[in-house]
Amino acid sequence: MKTFLVGGAVRDRLLGLEPGDRDWVVVGESQASMEAAGFKPVGRDFPVFLHPDSGEEYALARTERKSGRGYRGFVVDADPSVTLDQDLGRRDFTINAIAQDTDGTLVDPFGGARDIEARVLRHVGAAFVEDPLRVLRAARFMARFAALGFSVAPETMALMRQMVDAGELAELVPERVWQELRRSIASERPSAFLRTLHDCGALAVVLPEVEALYGVPQRAEYHPEVDTGVHVELVCDVAAMLAPGDDLIGFAALTHDLGKALTPEAVLPKHLGHEQAGVAPLRALCERLKIPAEHRQLAEVACREHLNVHRFEELRASTVVKLIERCDGFRKRGRIAQLATVCEADKRGRAGLQDQPYPQGDALRAAHAAACAVRAGDLPEGLQGPAVGEAMRKARIAAVVNATGKKP
Numbered sequence: 001m002k003t004f005l006v007g008g009a010v011r012d013r014l015l016g017l018e019p020g021d022r023d024w025v026v027v028g029e030s031q032a033s034m035e036a037a038g039f040k041p042v043g044r045d046f047p048v049f050l051h052p053d054s055g056e057e058y059a060l061a062r063t064e065r066k067s068g069r070g071y072r073g074f075v076v077d078a079d080p081s082v083t084l085d086q087d088l089g090r091r092d093f094t095i096n097a098i099a100q101d102t103d104g105t106l107v108d109p110f111g112g113a114r115d116i117e118a119r120v121l122r123h124v125g126a127a128f129v130e131d132p133l134r135v136l137r138a139a140r141f142m143a144r145f146a147a148l149g150f151s152v153a154p155e156t157m158a159l160m161r162q163m164v165d166a167g168e169l170a171e172l173v174p175e176r177v178w179q180e181l182r183r184s185i186a187s188e189r190p191s192a193f194l195r196t197l198h199d200c201g202a203l204a205v206v207l208p209e210v211e212a213l214y215g216v217p218q219r220a221e222y223h224p225e226v227d228t229g230v231h232v233e234l235v236c237d238v239a240a241m242l243a244p245g246d247d248l249i250g251f252a253a254l255t256h257d258l259g260k261a262l263t264p265e266a267v268l269p270k271h272l273g274h275e276q277a278g279v280a281p282l283r284a285l286c287e288r289l290k291i292p293a294e295h296r297q298l299a300e301v302a303c304r305e306h307l308n309v310h311r312f313e314e315l316r317a318s319t320v321v322k323l324i325e326r327c328d329g330f331r332k333r334g335r336i337a338q339l340a341t342v343c344e345a346d347k348r349g350r351a352g353l354q355d356q357p358y359p360q361g362d363a364l365r366a367a368h369a370a371a372c373a374v375r376a377g378d379l380p381e382g383l384q385g386p387a388v389g390e391a392m393r394k395a396r397i398a399a400v401v402n403a404t405g406k407k408p
Contacts, residue, residue, distance in 0.1 A: 026060055209261065239341070306343050
């Protein structure tokens, strides 16, 4: 049986990164011969098998032919006559179209190793345009590799614009868009995901609420970057630095300022009330992409409350307790720390100000911890009904006063 290591494991090794899962391609075999050798079939859309000992995935070499619109409209041919070069030729980017023989020899018919050296993300061939998901994958790879110096090849960017203009991205289902978005905002450089999609026109299709922020001015004395879209890029990158791999924090960072796109032109560059105005477009985005409830809830809290957290030093203890209650922070104890992180990313996500301290975050966390330390056993005996809740609230306010020195 002739097998080759392919895809991300080969690419990441050449980049000097720790490889993840290993995928293998098998040449010259059939489903029957694979099963006879003890491999377990698991592929639904094309022949994939699990190795009987290692459990790693082995796929038959295959070609794909476009048969309809969207990313599902393909006919797969996994005949034993399909060659390794043909299998590599159906892949998206040259850096993913490299195979490694069992003796370590590279099979690289499309110059992927050269593009890795040059830090270029380049499509393999003209069939790239047949799968609209590849536009999002290009942006996701940029989110992962931009920090290594990667850029999208001009001819690949041109093809991506062509796909957007042809309406191909309208075929993407919400679950696939969210899957790519989720992985991108958890990557090291989410801004590269947004910028890549913005530059090829795809952001207006998949995330129109975010696209609408580009070109919207902010007050330069607070936001040296001025452009709200650029601000969101910076915020997402700071969030990725503060909470690496956390797509929950990343999504809230991405959507916290959606209301600024709705500011009347006559009011610009001020954005009075943008935090409340942002709730409606946020809910629309979440509904369209079927965003998980936990992500929706934190994003809405961050959208609505981020200015209150920024001015935390001005808040009275009673106002702090009300803020925590609005965020459901007594029932969901981790939410306030998450909110503090998102707000820190917002405050530091400004051109030239990424290293500024954010004492409001620690102050909010300390106040929350003090309020949460109050127990029912600390309350006067004999209380019933609404009196219990009122006594608990007063005790929490007192705890915040003691912890922070704030006025009640």
